[in-house]
Every structure is written in C-alpha cells, then in structure tokens.
Amino acid sequence: MPIKSDLAKRNKDLFSRQPPTWCPGCGLYGILEALKRAAVSLELEPAEIVVVTGIGCHGRFPNYFLSYGFHGLHGRVVPVASGIKMVNPKLKVIGISGDGDAYSIGLNHLLHAARRNSNILIIVPNNRVFALTQGQASPTSPRGFVSISTPFGTVETPLDGLKLALGAGATFIARGFSGEVDHLVSLFKAGLSHSGFALIDVLSPCITYNKINTYDWYKKRIEILPSTEEVANDKEQAWRWLNREDRFVLGILYMEVRDSFEQLILSDSKRAIAHLELHPEKEKVFRLMEKFI
Ligand SMILES: Cc1ncc(C[n+]2csc(CCOP(=O)(O)OP(=O)(O)O)c2C)c(N)n1
Ligand code: SF4
Ligand SMILES: [Mg+2]
Numbered sequence: 531m532p533i534k535s536d537l538a539k540r541n542k543d544l545f546s547r548q549p550p551t552w553c554p555g556c557g558l559y560g561i562l563e564a565l566k567r568a569a570v571s572l573e574l575e576p577a578e579i580v581v582v583t584g585i586g587c588h589g590r591f592p593n594y595f596l597s598y599g600f601h602g603l604h605g606r607v608v609p610v611a612s613g614i615k616m617v618n619p620k621l622k623v624i625g626i627s628g629d630g631d632a633y634s635i636g637l638n639h640l641l642h643a644a645r646r647n648s649n650i651l652i653i654v655p656n657n658r659v660f661a662l663t664q665g666q667a668s669p670t671s672p673r674g675f676v677s678i679s680t681p682f683g684t685v686e687t688p689l690d691g692l693k694l695a696l697g698a699g700a701t702f703i704a705r706g707f708s709g710e711v712d713h714l715v716s717l718f719k720a721g722l723s724h725s726g727f728a729l730i731d732v733l734s735p736c737i738t739y740n741k742i743n744t745y746d747w748y749k750k751r752i753e754i755l756p757s758t759e760e761v762a763n764d765k766e767q768a769w770r771w772l773n774r775e776d777r778f779v780l781g782i783l784y785m786e787v788r789d790s791f792e793q794l795i796l797s798d799s800k801r802a803i804a805h806l807e808l809h810p811e812k813e814k815v816f817r818l819m820e821k822f823i
Contacts, residue, residue, distance in 0.1 A: 540570050544579075546596055546816040552587060557708030557734030557745075561655050562594060564706075564714035565624070569595075571715065572722055577808045580621050582611045584636065586628035587661045587736070596816065598808060605635030612639075612648045612791075618802040619792045622722055625652040629670045630660045633691045637669075640691065640729070644700035647726040649790035653718070654691060654729070655708075657736035658743050665739030672742060693772050695729045696765065696784055702728035703768065704782045707752055708735065709745050713780060720782055726790045733778060748778065755781030763787075 545566055552558050569579065579597035583589040585604035592599025598621070602610045607627035615623045632640055632654045643650065659677065660666040666679035670691070674683040692703045702724045706714040714732065721728040733752070735745050753774075768784035792799045 537570065540573070541566075544569060544574070544576055544596055546594055546820075548593055548816060548820055550590065550594060552590070553738050555735075555737045556587070557657060557732070557736065558588060558590075558655055560708035560711050560714065561626075561653065561732055561734060562591065564711045565591075565653070565718055566594075567711075567715045568718035568722060572719055574622060574722075578620070578622055580611075580614055580623050582607050582614065582623065582625045584627050584631035585662065586631055587657075588626050588628045588631070588655045589662070591626045598806075605631050606639070607631060608636055608639035608643045608648075608650075608652060611650045611652070612643055612646075615648060615650050615792060616796070617804045619649070619796060619799050620802055623650040624722070625650055627652055627654055628661070628668075629654060629656040629658060629691070630668045633669045633689060633694075637691075637694070641694060641698040644695045644698040644727050644729065646791040647699070647701055647788055649726055649792050651718075651721045651724070651728045651730070653721075654731045655734040656691075656731050657734045657740055658688070659736050659740045661736045661739050671740075675740075675742065677739070690731075690772060692729065692731050692783065693769075695727075696768055696772070700729055700784070701726040701786045701788050702782070703784045704728070704730045705733070705778065705780050706730060707733045707748055707778070707780055709748060710752070710754065710780065713754055717782065720785075724785065725793075726786075726788060751776070751778055753777045753779050755779060755783075757781075 576597040581592045582600045584607045607625040611623045611625035658670045667677045667684045670688045704717045706717045763786050771779040
C-alpha cells in the first residue's frame with residue numbers, strides 16, 4: 531500500500547472530485563469505493579486505465595475517474611471494452627455493465643468474450659432491476675418481482691450470469707456484495723491482475739426500485755469464502771457454490787490460467803496499435819464542471 535502522502539496524490543491524480551449523483555445508500559457507492567481502493571493499491575496510473583460503461587445508473591462511473599473513459603450504448607460494454615483492449619493491450623480495461631446491460635441486451639457479447647478469453651475485467655453491479663428507466667424487471671429479478679413492467683409479479687426464473695460465463699469458458703468468475711467493501715477490494719484487485727476474461731458479479735442494492743433485495747436481505751444470505759488466494763481450478767466446486775439455494779457464496783469461485791485472446795491473435799500483445807494521449811485538459815474540464823454541481 532502506498533504511504534499516506536503518495537496516497538493523497540494518487541487519489542488526486544486518479545479521481546475527479548465530482549460527487550456521485552446516485553440515490554443516498556445506493557450499492558453503487560460501495561462498488562466505486564472498492565474500485566478506487568483497488569486501483570490505488572495496485573498503483574495504477576490514470577493513463578493505464580479505461581473505464582467503459584453502458585447506459586444505466588452504473589453508467590456514470592467514467593465521470594469519477596481521471597483516466598480514459600467511454601460511456602457507450604446500452605448493452606455494448608463488452609464489445610467496446612474488447613475492441614479497446616485489442617488496439618491497446620497495455621491498458622487495464624474495466625467494463626462496468628448493469629444486470630440489464632450485461633445479462634439482457636448484451637448477453638451474447640459477454641458469452642463470446644468469455645469463450646475468447648478477452649483480457650478485460652467486467653464488473654456487473656447487479657441490482658436485479660432496470661434502475662435508470664425507473665424500475666422494470668431485469669433478467670436477474672427474483673421470481674414474483676412486482677414492478678411497473680410486471681404488475682402481477684414476474685413469472686420468469688432469474689438467470690445467473692456467472693453460471694453462463696462459467697459454461698462459456700470464462701477463466702475468472704467471482705461474486706461480491708456492495709455492503710462488503712473490503713472483500714470487494716480484494717476481488718477487484720484479483721480481477722484486475724488476472725490475464726484473461728474476468729467477470730465479477732456484485733450484489734448491489736437499488737434502494738429505490740428494488741425493495742426486496744435490500745442490504746439486510748443480503749446480509750442474512752451471504753457466505754464469504756475464507757480466502758481469495760486459495761482458489762481451486764475446479765469447475766465442479768464452482769458449480770456447487772453457484773447452485774447453493776440457501777446462500778450467495780462470495781469470493782473467487784473459479785480461476786484458470788489460459789492464453790488470452792490478445793496473446794493468441796496479436797503479433798505483439800504488449801504493443802499498442804493505437805494510442806491516444808490522455809487529454810491534458812480533461813482534469814481542467816472536470817474542475818470546471820465541479821463549479822456547476
Ligand atoms: C438499445 C437501448 N435499449 C434500451 C434502452 C433503455 N434503457 C436505458 S438503461 C436501461 C436498463 C438499465 O438497467 P441496468 O443495465 O440493469 O442498469 P442500472 O440502471 O440498473 O444500473 C434500458 C432498458 C437504451 N438506452 N438503449
Ligand atoms: S435508482 Fe437505484 S441504482 Fe439508481 S442510483 Fe438510485 S438506488 Fe442506485
Ligand atoms: Mg440493474
């Protein structure tokens with residue numbers, strides 16, 4: 531961990547002072563805090579990181595980093611992230627994609643990136659609802675979920691993106707909880723250090739549109755695996771953890787070492803085909819924007 535003065539400088543260099551506009555108590559605050567701490571702890575520089583998001587409440591993440599950022603279309607986090615990694619494999623590419631974004635409209639991209647083993651980290655703030663569009667049921671909403679799109683309760687079985695990614699050949703899958711920030715930091719650090727496709731699903735309460743899956747609801751149902759370091763390369767074990775009906779098992783559930791897509795396809799997976807200087811004015815623009823908040 532950097533010493534205190536370094537830490538202050540890193541925080542200033544890496545993050546904008548723009549305060550998030552999420553509802554007070556939203557799970558996204560815990561995810562942002564954990565991602566910031568992971569980036570600082572790994573001593574990442576602003577020009578080494580790119581934060582890619584889709585449309586949704588989660589879409590605001592690039593606003594809080596003074597790094598590269600791309601706030602793109604709903605459901606297209608993964609292709610944008612994969613493309614960026616291909617043209618500049620030196621970047622740490624962090625995609626933040628909501629449960630609607632990743633597991634509904636963007637699901638096909640997710641599965642293909644998993645089987646290709648694109649070297650990107652995808653974090654899914656899974657609030658089990660389409661939050662930005664004011665509370666429709668998402669593919670992870672629990673059965674019976676009453677919403678403006680399902681006034682009599684959804685009759686569909688929720689899907690688990692981690693199970694799908696495991697089946698598709700992902701080399702790193704993990705689950706965290708917004709209310710367990712220290713644990714999330716360790717997951718994010720491991721995901722950022724993994725060479726290959728990493729998917730981290732974060733149980734993240736939407737306090738406004740999901741009154742079922744609250745912090746208290748999760749606290750009674752989570753079980754944290756003892757260590758994030760002793761990860762078995764064991765798909766059957768991962769499957770058993772994912773199939774626990776009484777508990778959400780948190781931790782790195784599966785990890786495997788395999789050549790990444792970029793290592794296999796690029797003649798030099800350490801050389802950038804295209805590089806854009808981090809805009810020196812970006813920080814000035816952010817400071818200017820802060821005056822209007
Ligand atoms: C192609 C397209 N389809 C639909 C929408 C409308 N839309 C915007 S955000 C969203 C759902 C957001 O849910 P999620 O991805 O879970 O993000 P959250 O707001 O919960 O963070 C939808 C359907 C859109 N912007 N673009
Ligand atoms: S609507 Fe839900 S997900 Fe969006 S900011 Fe508010 S609490 Fe968070
Ligand atoms: Mg959502």
